[in-house]
Amino acid sequence: MKMSIVVCGRSLEDFLNEIERFHGFRAPGLVLGGFMVDWAQELIGPNVEADAIVETAYCLPDAVQIFTPCTIGNGWLKVLDWDKFAVTLYDRKQLRGYRVWFDLEKARSVPDLYDWYMRRVAKKDLPLEVLLDAILEAGRYVLSSGAIRVTGHFERKKKGNTQICPECGEAYPATQGATCFACQGKGYYERR
Amino acid sequence: MKMSIVVCGRSLEDFLNEIERFHGFRAPGLVLGGFMVDWAQELIGPNVEADAIVETAYCLPDAVQIFTPCTIGNGWLKVLDWDKFAVTLYDRKQLRGYRVWFDLEKARSVPDLYDWYMRRVAKKDLPLEVLLDAILEAGRYVLSSGAIRVTGHFERKKKGNTQICPECGEAYPATQGATCFACQGKGYYERR
Structure with missing residues (x-):
């Protein structure tokens, strides 16, 4: 599949290469997470000093660390080990921001993605390239977002x-x- | 100060630039942490698939994420929020490895470093460049290491x-x- 898209300010090729370099491989959750960070960044705008909260320790922390200035070690990223695939970027002074999450209901129409997330399919029966193509094609279509105020x-x-x-x-x-x-x-x- | 050293397989300049790019600035704790990772990598050797555990959420997780394949999101790095400045790299199958820690007793002879770690000096009274020079000069001298078996x-x-x-x-x-x-x-x- 060829697409000319920009994700997190990068060409698709750079986007995927940076994921591979940092994370070790093109993990599906991290590619999906990249689209989530991309949308949250767009919603909050370029001129906000944003902190980040992710609601799972799987993959998503790396999307934030690669594509935003927030890292574990600099304290701008917090990881809640809740196993929910959601990320929030928020203005660290105003505490207002946007939460983006993987919307399972929307993902029902992308069976490969749904089955992968719900672990209904064995890895050997869903080749990585097929799953990645499904994620790249879906992009934001399987995500939802909302304006939030951070309270904790x-x-x-x-x-x-x-x-x-x-x-x-x-x-x-x-x-x-x-x-x-x-x-x-x-x-x-x-x-x- | 000019030095021709190799840290984590990089020239000093590349080492510092990668820290700045990922973390936002040349954080003293991250430079110190880079020397810790460097030593742990040397002790465990190049042919071991190593997982990592850090004992603080400050700075040190980023040293591991920049200079090893271990990240939060790929599950190879665990962060214990203990506020101890120590890192362990260990063979993920044999559970044998090496722990490297900041040795406060050794650091007594490097007053700027000791005072910074113990927060006995205000940031304005200890310029970042002075502190960084002290860390670069000290290198492993203010660290200790030990062979360990991971039990949890x-x-x-x-x-x-x-x-x-x-x-x-x-x-x-x-x-x-x-x-x-x-x-x-x-x-x-x-x-x-």
């Missing part, structure tokens, strides 16, 4: 006091207690 | 059943209950 999860976390853990000698936030989480047995590793 | 937080989350929320009509995981989190009042937005 917009706070920048303040760092508290840092102190030295008496057991491991590492710096940790005082709020964790007399020793750090790892020395409290909540760690994810053992020395070898 | 390595599971890939499995998606559960997806169903339609009877209130908003959006897809959500059945485990959330009869309606989705947003319709249960746990959302972060209101329509406007």
Whole structure:
């Protein structure tokens, strides 16, 4: 399929190449997510300093990180692990913005896309290229958007006091207690 | 300061430029984090498919996302919001790897770095360029590393059943209950 479209300010080829470079492959969820970011960017306009919230940890965080200035590490992107395929861009001062979500009802008319999202089809029975073509052809058609005001999860976390853990000698936030989480047995590793 | 070093397989200039492009500016924590990733990559070697865990949401997740194949959206990077400046790269099959952390005791001999990390100095009293030079000069000197076995937080989350929320009509995981989190009042937005 050939199309001359611009997504997130890029040619389709650049759009797909950047996804592959950052994410490792042209993940369907990330291509779909790119269209969602593209629409949210258009709705909020070019002159707004926007923060982002995504409602799933799958794929969508990378669409925001590739195509907007918001990243996990700079604090402008928040990831809610809700497994809802939705993204919000909002003015970080006014707290007004737009939410774009994958609209399953609209996707019913694109069976490959619907079946993929609902995991009704095995990967081997739906080749990646077929699914990607369906997503590229559908674009915004399977999305919906709404104007919203952000009422929570917009706070920048303040760092508290840092102190030295008496057991491991590492710096940790005082709020964790007399020793750090790892020395409290909540760690994810053992020395070898 | 001029140095001819290679960090994360890049010239210092490319290293700093990629940080700026992704993160918005040359954040000190991200430059320090780049040295941490660089060391962890060297320890684990080039032929290992490594997953990553970072122990803070500040800056360090971006170092991993820029300089390794691991991202939030592809599931190879996990972010623990512990405010500890440490990163682990580990073989995703063997669960063996290396943890690298900012060693505050070692950093005592680099007062600008120590004061910055402990937030003992106002930003206006420690220009970014001075701090960056201190970090570039220190490099691994203010870090420590250890061989570890990962004992938790390595599971890939499995998606559960997806169903339609009877209130908003959006897809959500059945485990959330009869309606989705947003319709249960746990959302972060209101329509406007």
